[in-house]
Amino acid sequence: MTDLTLLKLGGSLITDKLRERAPRAEVLARLADEIRAALEQRPDLRLVLGHGSGSFGHVPARRYGTRGGVRTPEQWRGFVAVWQQARALNQIVVEALLDAGLPAIALPPSAAVLAEDGRVKEWPLAPLTAALDHRLVPVINGDVIFDTLRGGTILSTEDLFLHVARCLHPRRILLAGLEDGVYEDFPARTRRVERITPRNFDTVLPFLGQSAGVDVTGGMAGKVRSLVELAREDARIETWIFSGEQPGAVQAALLGEARGTRISA
Numbered sequence: 001m002t003d004l005t006l007l008k009l010g011g012s013l014i015t016d017k018l019r020e021r022a023p024r025a026e027v028l029a030r031l032a033d034e035i036r037a038a039l040e041q042r043p044d045l046r047l048v049l050g051h052g053s054g055s056f057g058h059v060p061a062r063r064y065g066t067r068g069g070v071r072t073p074e075q076w077r078g079f080v081a082v083w084q085q086a087r088a089l090n091q092i093v094v095e096a097l098l099d100a101g102l103p104a105i106a107l108p109p110s111a112a113v114l115a116e117d118g119r120v121k122e123w124p125l126a127p128l129t130a131a132l133d134h135r136l137v138p139v140i141n142g143d144v145i146f147d148t149l150r151g152g153t154i155l156s157t158e159d160l161f162l163h164v165a166r167c168l169h170p171r172r173i174l175l176a177g178l179e180d181g182v183y184e185d186f187p188a189r190t191r192r193v194e195r196i197t198p199r200n201f202d203t204v205l206p207f208l209g210q211s212a213g214v215d216v217t218g219g220m221a222g223k224v225r226s227l228v229e230l231a232r233e234d235a236r237i238e239t240w241i242f243s244g245e246q247p248g249a250v251q252a253a254l255l256g257e258a259r260g261t262r263i264s265a
């Protein structure tokens, strides 16, 4: 698909990860404006948006251990509690996008994806590609997912992007968070890793610490590992880990001027 970009708005960027159920409304409004402006500047750009769960879904997800599997009635109640939180934030995000004038449409993964042991097994993408063909902006989110082995699980936005990338071959995957990349000396942050490749991944791995706040979906190390795997499979895809905190950064990234840590083959 020509010039397809996947953009994630990280949970740490759009929520206050240290306070339960706290959206960052002004940040969301600004990001939505930047996305709209970028699409105005590049009408040929096809965009799939994804977003994390931050202080919404991660809190019940940890309480019930949902990612590890869902078996007991109590755990299924937990599954629904996580879904409820992910869904609530999704509505807030989609409203912000619509308010900015974007033709956003939510395609909730919990209703469409089937996993097997924590990996996407089935996910028909026809609705998503139809949305793109009609110049809409499909929105997905880290979500609870039915799983043939675990009963239920949670897939992060990155887990879902991996499947979309394998099927639709985007040029760029943009992961906007709070950190402006991966640092060799986190938390001092004086030496940024400019590039991660399948070849240097093992040397970079010790720098990929856990993220601040609650995170049930593997933190930075798990995310980078799967994106390096993707770069190995498809040398034309590049992923950027960057900060969406500076005004204009997301817009610039969408226009091909990302600054941060690049993951590519």
Ligand code: IPE
Pocket: 009, 010, 011, 012, 051, 052, 053, 054, 055, 057, 058, 061, 082, 086, 141, 142, 143, 144, 154, 155, 156, 157, 158, 215, 216, 217
């Ligand atoms: C987490 O998704 C999903 C749930 C906990 C329901 P992500 O892994 O994509 O979210 P963030 O960016 O870490 O918040």
